[in-house]
Amino acid sequence: MVNDLLTSPPGWIHAAIFLGLGACLLVIVLGFVTYAILAERKVLGFMQLRPGPNRVGGRFGLLQTVADVMKLLIKEDTIPKAADKPLFVLAPVLAFAPAFMVLAAIPFSDHLKFSDLSIGLLYYIAISGITTVGILMAGWASNNKYSLLGGMRSAAQMISYEIPLVVSVVGVIMFSGSLNLTEIVEGQKTVAYMFLSPLGFIVFLISSIAELNRTPFDLPEAESELVAGYHVEYSGFRWAFFMLTEYVYLFAMAALTTVLFLGGWNPVPFLGFIPGIIWFALKFSLIVFFMIWVRGTMPRLRADQLMEFAWKVLLPVALLNIFVSAVVKELFLR
Amino acid sequence: MTGESIAFFILALTAIAGGVMMINMSNVIHMVVALVFTFLAIAGIYITLSAEFVAAVQVLIYSGAITIIMLFGIMLTRHERMTEWKLPKMTVLLSGAGILVFFLIMFFGINRLSLGNPATDLHIDNTKKIGVELYSKYVIPFELTSVLLLVALIGAIVIAKRDDEKEAGK
Numbered sequence: 001m002v003n004d005l006l007t008s009p010p011g012w013i014h015a016a017i018f019l020g021l022g023a024c025l026l027v028i029v030l031g032f033v034t035y036a037i038l039a040e041r042k043v044l045g046f047m048q049l050r051p052g053p054n055r056v057g058g059r060f061g062l063l064q065t066v067a068d069v070m071k072l073l074i075k076e077d078t079i080p081k082a083a084d085k086p087l088f089v090l091a092p093v094l095a096f097a098p099a100f101m102v103l104a105a106i107p108f109s110d111h112l113k114f115s116d117l118s119i120g121l122l123y124y125i126a127i128s129g130i131t132t133v134g135i136l137m138a139g140w141a142s143n144n145k146y147s148l149l150g151g152m153r154s155a156a157q158m159i160s161y162e163i164p165l166v167v168s169v170v171g172v173i174m175f176s177g178s179l180n181l182t183e184i185v186e187g188q189k190t191v192a193y194m195f196l197s198p199l200g201f202i203v204f205l206i207s208s209i210a211e212l213n214r215t216p217f218d219l220p221e222a223e224s225e226l227v228a229g230y231h232v233e234y235s236g237f238r239w240a241f242f243m244l245t246e247y248v249y250l251f252a253m254a255a256l257t258t259v260l261f262l263g264g265w266n267p268v269p270f271l272g273f274i275p276g277i278i279w280f281a282l283k284f285s286l287i288v289f290f291m292i293w294v295r296g297t298m299p300r301l302r303a304d305q306l307m308e309f310a311w312k313v314l315l316p317v318a319l320l321n322i323f324v325s326a327v328v329k330e331l332f333l334r
Numbered sequence: 335m336t337g338e339s340i341a342f343f344i345l346a347l348t349a350i351a352g353g354v355m356m357i358n359m360s361n362v363i364h365m366v367v368a369l370v371f372t373f374l375a376i377a378g379i380y381i382t383l384s385a386e387f388v389a390a391v392q393v394l395i396y397s398g399a400i401t402i403i404m405l406f407g408i409m410l411t412r413h414e415r416m417t418e419w420k421l422p423k424m425t426v427l428l429s430g431a432g433i434l435v436f437f438l439i440m441f442f443g444i445n446r447l448s449l450g451n452p453a454t455d456l457h458i459d460n461t462k463k464i465g466v467e468l469y470s471k472y473v474i475p476f477e478l479t480s481v482l483l484l485v486a487l488i489g490a491i492v493i494a495k496r497d498d499e500k501e502a503g504k
Contacts, residue, residue, distance in 0.1 A: 087367065119461055122390040129398030133370060136405050140363060152409065155402055179461060 021114060025103060033247040034065045040292050047296040075236035080143060083233065087141035092234070092241035095134030098127045099248040106255045107182045109265040109277040120181035121173070124256060125166055128211075131245065132158045135230050138242070142233035150229025153219050153303065160307060161210035161217075164314035168204040171197035171325035172260050175333070185264030192263035196328060199321040201261045203314050205290075208253045210310070213246065214291060216298035219306060254287040255280075262287070341382050349375035362408050366401060373397040384457035387464055 038053065038061060045052025057063025079088055105120040107113035117123050132155050139151015173179060175196055176187035187193075194201040210217035221229030231242045258264055262283040265276030301309070352372030356365045373396040380389035456463070468476050 119386050119390050126390040126394035129394060133401055
């Protein structure tokens with residue numbers, strides 16, 4: 001259905017349909033965020049031998065996040081007196097909008113996709129860079145030393161880890177010969193790229209966790225040193241936007257990892273009778289669980305270790321991965 | 335009026351508004367933010383020309399990387415609020431006349447310009463075409479640029495390193 005829409009000439013009806021589809025996706029993503037937060041708290045709880053949220057909404061705390069969001073929405077919306085007001089207001093928007101925009105490029109299954117960009121991968125990487133500007137702006141506009149430090153750290157970290165992230169993907173681009181995410185998935189019909197470029201997969205996974213500012217790379221919001229990082233001064237709905245950005249990026253990054261390395265909607269051999277979208281959801285959930293697992297396991301890095309790790313370990317390994325991928329392609333995939 | 339021209343007008347207006355705001359604002363950070371919108375609008379114009387590769391690179395390099403480097407530069411260095419100064423009347427008049435002449439030249443130049451028949455199939459697979467061109471026709475300039483960038487990178491490291499040693503020496 002979407003394929004027909006994408007190839008037919010545009011018009012007002014198309015705009016309306018795409019707006020409706022976008023709204024549907026937004027609702028799905030909000031649902032994901034609600035339960036991803038609950039899942040994170042539950043899984044972390046189990047890992048730390050405690051039950052996690054278990055009061056609101058039955059035994060499993062199913063309505064806990066809903067209650068939290070309600071609380072956020074009715075909180076007082078404060079803007080500090082010394083803050084730079086226009087930037088303070090603009091920053092959450094500038095941080096969130098790209099997070100939702102990148103979802104447009106991701107194909108969820110053979111038929112369920114919102115676009116067929118020839119440069120899908122590049123689009124994702126380019127757009128997600130704008131969020132950094134939003135975070136830096138939030139840190140600066142709050143006029144608070146902790147926010148500024150948090151914003152700076154976040155920007156430095158996101159720039160540093162963007163490089164190994166992009167370089168690690170070059171192997172995948174070489175194998176598939178395309179930047180189009182749909183074609184990348186179709187190139188993995190026989191074997192997923194995580195087996196063809198395992199080095200790239202590991203580097204990508206590590207740098208994606210760093211890009212998401214999650215433990216062990218959550219220095220921008222290290223609460224023991226920076227109170228809460230770039231969003232110290234934010235409250236209520238604006239703060240919720242930053243939280244939302246974080247979890248929408250978790251959604252997007254897990255989806256991108258699935259598409260690039262785990263073979264997207266392609267089934268595991270002999271299990272082809274299960275529909276593609278379920279395979280996508282399974283692989284996607286695996287990545288999300290892995291992120292939560294890492295958060296429950298690893299301690300936080302120190303700032304200098306963080307930078308050293310990106311430039312002295314990840315980048316050389318990613319470059320090596322390009323070389324190895326080229327050799328593998330020339331020798332085995334001709 | 336087609337949708338394409340509407341999109342162009344919106345994007346062009348955003349780009350110009352961003353530029354004007356950047357010149358007129360007094361706060362440096364606000365200027366950079368205005369600049370981001372100009373960059374994004376220009377990327378949008380590239381998309382209306384179906385040059386999506388250039389658009390993505392524009393967003394990646396300009397709106398992302400260069401803006402953040404500028405913000406870092408501004409935030410990490412000490413800067414006093416710039417005091418506004420009045421330009422002498424003569425300067426304003428002369429530069430105004432210069433701008434007028436430039437505009438007239440450009441206006442008539444563009445009006446008379448003819449580019450021949452526009453290419454019709456450049457937008458198909460343009461990422462691939464750029465790659466092929468770059469690695470076949472322009473391989474030497476491309477390699478020279480990469481050497482230049484490498485030299486700049488090493489230069490930056492050397493300069494940073496020297497500062498470090500001086501501080502350690504003290």
